[in-house]
Amino acid sequence: MTEDGVHRAWGWVAHLQAGGTTPWRDWTGAGDPRGRILPGAQQLELLRRLNGAGPTSPELAARVLEASAPGRGRPDLELEGAVPPLEFGPRPVDPADLPDDELIRVATMLLAEDVHAAGLPETEHPPRKRWRRRKYRLEGDVVLTGPIRADLVRHGRPPGGRGATVLVLGTDLGTMYTHAWTARSLSAGAPSWREWLDPHVKRGTVPGRIDLVKVAKAWSDRVGKERVRIVLDPAEVPRIIGVRRPAPAAEPLSADATDLARRVGQALGLLAVPTERRALLRETLRPRLAALPGAPLVLPAEHLERVHERATHLRDALLRAGYPVHGDLDSLLPADRAGVPEPSDAGVLAHALRLLLEKKR
Amino acid sequence: MATRVLLHVGTPKTGTSYLQDVLFRNRRTLASAGILYPADRFDAHFLAALDLMRLPWGGLEAEAVGAWDALAEKVRKHHGTAIISHEILATASRAQAGRALKSLGHGDGTEVHVVLSVRDLVRQIPAEWQENVKHRQALSYGNFLDQIRKPERDTRIATWFWGVQELPDILNRWGHDLPPERIHLVTVPPRGGPKNLLWKRFSVAFGLDGLDLDLEAERANPSLGAPETALVRRINRAANRELNPGDYRPLVRELLAHQTLSARTGSPRLALPPDVHPWVSEVTSSWIAEIERRGYDVVGDLHDLVGAPPVTQYADPDNPSEKQVSAAALDAIKALLLESARLRHNEERLEHELLETQKALERAYLRPTYRWREKLVRRLQSGSYGRGLLKAYRRVRGRSSRAA
Structure with a gap:
């Protein structure tokens, strides 16, 4: 390392620790070493972006500088200009040139640590079960069933029981694909949206939970066809199970928030066992993500035709099977919805910065 | 507080599985000599390394939560010498290496030594590609070679490869604030040398000479030939999407690759393409010069890193002999049939046991x-x-x- 370059780098570290936002290439000051090694370019640039997004606490700044990105990817990189051209190891970089993905890797580990440290919210004691209640089960698209089931449980109407009517919930297939990916991102983990979606569309496969034909058939074999209903209008659920209160609407996350959940989930897998990770993602992180703005995820235009074809098969199969249907079976066909066809790294990083600052500001 | 810690940080494919197997099976003998090998399962140090480096590994990371701190605590509590060994530690970042050293007592009175076992790139490059294939990758050998030769090293394959193979950089990260006499390089002898020479070198580096250790290996990470690796790559391409990582490991990596296909020793071996040799020689020479300059302790001969000359008959795994791949595939099918039969028998036995239990329960109900x-x-x-x-x-x- 050149002495001047090292002092310039340590000066920049101090500047960032003090809340500075000057890019490395414009930095001319100097400072004395403050640690064993210079933090990596990814960590320093993340701190600079955090400072730009809001005041960063000294604790958060220290955590950022000590963090390492999880998983396989580029190692902590040296600052270009702080060290002479290296004969060995990865090339030094100008941190401003780093792709957002590199910064997200570091940020998601810090967020995972926050979520893990926050733990699970206190669970409310479930109220006594209502004596007279219609027994039900909610199956199908978990993004639709989740909030309705939670609301019913909160009001003393847990699912299950002998003679329960099975309600298989769904909506247009395009949206159900986005819901299925969201559900996986918030549980066992998922590849990126396109890595997950493209093979499904190419092969014409529909994931288990949203394959309403399979779900209905499985329950029909178990409890009898007369107790299975297809519900394509969730507003119908209260009427079917004899509740006056309207069903709560699903609160889909934005595309960027979902992708952030997926990435935090990967990092959280290194800190918590799978059941705990799933609960932390759904109960601790999800409410924070739901408050973030952003466009929802929609099916990319190039897949519309194939998904329409698949949805038509699904509709016809349900029609042939003859289950009672609440709502319009044509609503399974992909609808034109406003949204973005995939998450953006810039959006994901912006959300990550916001959550980190929310926690430690 | 341990007085001395020997931290073996890599590199992969340098006899590490064998070394770890010997150390694990001889824990008691080592303990009687005051040497701690802190592991209650064979892969304890692997899990600790995953935890330290926050590395996902096909779901195994869930078992690794908190493993490094637990390992470091055992080391700190021990009075004497402790050994830690796992090859993926080679890829730790500077910050992670710093955290590891500190947790083991470096700077707090403990004498920490870093050991790096090293092998020539002529063997390491094909071996690394093969390891990638045995970890579900479906990329061709040609693609792998292109990625590792790109100066930008911006792909995951290249990042990992250089992270675990670029010796001067690994030693920069791990040896940053250790004196050179506490950094030990163990060179893997060239192919065809005395069989126990590598063990002798490990024994010197880890101070195990004079101990009566059982050296019979139970675990190893055997290599595959060119057609066998090509077959596994094709299996990855065909089955990856449907086969969960938890099933891939026992069925493809263990049953097919390690237990079945590695036994086919008559097939052409994987090798470095002759046209890549000059580049490898150039890289290796710069490494040797740098290591000599730094003055580390070398157990063996640094010139072992030069490697063998180019092969005269190169077997390209991207264009393998279909006859040889078919023969390997037949062996694979046979192994899978036998495994299926074993599992069927198991299932039948369990069904029988379940039926008997149900009958007993019914009798109680009656x-x-x-x-x-x-x-x-x-x-x-x-x-x-x-x-x-x-x-x-x-x-x-x-x-x-x-x-x-």
């Missing part, structure tokens, strides 16, 4: 007292008075189950 109680409970449950009685009875008895 006792007159059980039937009387069941009848009584049914009758009580049919009326509100009876349900109240049952509830009171269960409360008194202190049982939450509603079953009769």
Whole structure:
């Protein structure tokens, strides 16, 4: 390392620790070493972006500088200009040139640590079960069933029981694909949206939970066809199970928030066992993500035709099977919805910065 | 506080599985000599490394939560020498290496030594590609070579490869603030040398000479030939999407690659393409010069890193002999059939056991007292008075189950 370059780098570290936002290439000051090694370019640039997004606490700044990105990817990189051209190891970089993905890797580990440290919210004691209640089960698209089931449980109407009517919930297939990916991102983990979606569309496969034909058939074999209903209008659920209160609407996350959940989930897998990770993602992180703005995820235009074809098969199969249907079976066909066809790294990083600052500001 | 820690940080494919197997099986003998190998399962140090480096590994990371801190605590509590060994530690970042050293007592009175076992790139490059294939990758050898030769090293494959193979950089990260005499390089001898020479070198580096250790290996990470690796790559391409990582590991990596295909030793071996040799020689020479300059302790001969000359008959795994791949595939099918048969027999046995248990349960249910109680409970449950009685009875008895 050149002495001047090292002092310039340590000066920049101090500047960032003090809340500075000057890019490395414009930095001319100097400072004395403050640690064993210079933090990596990814960590320093993340701190600079955090400072730009809001005041960063000294604790958060220290955590950022000590963090390492999880998983396989580029190692902590040296600052270009702080060290002479290296004969060995990865090339030094100008941190401003780093792709957002590199910064997200570091940020998601810090967020995972926050979520893990926050733990699970206190669970409310479930109220006594209502004596007279219609027994039900909610199956199908978990993004639709989740909030309705939670609301019913909160009001003393847990699912299950002998003679329960099975309600298989769904909506247009395009949206159900986005819901299925969201559900996986918030549980066992998922590849990126396109890595997950493209093979499904190419092969014409529909994931288990949203394959309403399979779900209905499985329950029909178990409890009898007369107790299975297809519900394509969730507003119908209260009427079917004899509740006056309207069903709560699903609160889909934005595309960027979902992708952030997926990435935090990967990092959280290194800190918590799978059941705990799933609960932390759904109960601790999800409410924070739901408050973030952003466009929802929609099916990319190039897949519309194939998904329409698949949805038509699904509709016809349900029609042939003859289950009672609440709502319009044509609503399974992909609808034109406003949204973005995939998450953006810039959006994901912006959300990550916001959550980190929310926690430690 | 341990007085001395020997931290073996890589590199992969340098006899590390064998070394770790010997150390694990001889823990008691080592302990009697005051040497701690802190592991309650064979892969304990692997899990600790995953935890330290926050590295996902096909779901295994869930078992690794907190493993590094637990390992470091055992080392700190030990009075004497402790050994830690795992090859993926080679890829740790500077910050992670710093954290590891500190947690083991570096800077706090403990003498930490870093050991790096090293092998020539002529063998390491094909071996690394093969490891990638055995970890579900489907990329061709040509693509792998292109990626590692790109100066930008911006792909995951290249990042990992250089992270675990670029010796001066690994030693920069791990040896940053250690004196050179506490950094030990163990070179892997060229192919065809005395069989136990590598062990002798490990023994010197880890101070194991004079101990009566059982050196019979139970675990190793055997290599595959060119057609066998090509076959596994094709299997990855065909089955990856459907086969979960938890099933891939025992079925493809263990059963097919390690237990079946590695036994086919007559097939052409994977090798470095002759046209890549000059570049490898150039890289290696710069490494040797740098290591000599730094003055580390070398156990063996640094010139072992030069490697063998180019092969005269190169077997390209991207264009393998289809006859050889078919023969390997037949062996694979046979192994899978035998495994299926074993599992079927297991299933039959379990079904039989389940049936016997069900029968025993039914016999218990058929006792007159059980039937009387069941009848009584049914009758009580049919009326509100009876349900109240049952509830009171269960409360008194202190049982939450509603079953009769």
